[in-house]
Amino acid sequence: MSRTLTISDKLYQRLEAEAVARSFENVEQLLEEHSSNGSDLPQRRAVVDNIDRLRNRLFTKYGEMPDGTNLIHEDCSR
Secondary structure, three states: OOOOOOOOHHHHHHHHHHHHHOOOOOHHHHHHHHHHHHOOHHHHHHHHHHHHHHHHHHHHHHOOOOOOHHHHHHHHHO
């Protein structure tokens, strides 16, 4: 069953721009993606919680980790 929804031109333009930026063919695909992501929210929160616990364990064990960005740049320049 299809429904018709009236939204402002301004909102539709924003949705259309977002769809293009995310490589969707149209606004409908963007909205379908958005609605399906909502069902993943509890799982995504659990993953983030696990990452936070790991980060805290590593900090407790090793302290502040140095930033390796400079080492990566040096390695790439060789």
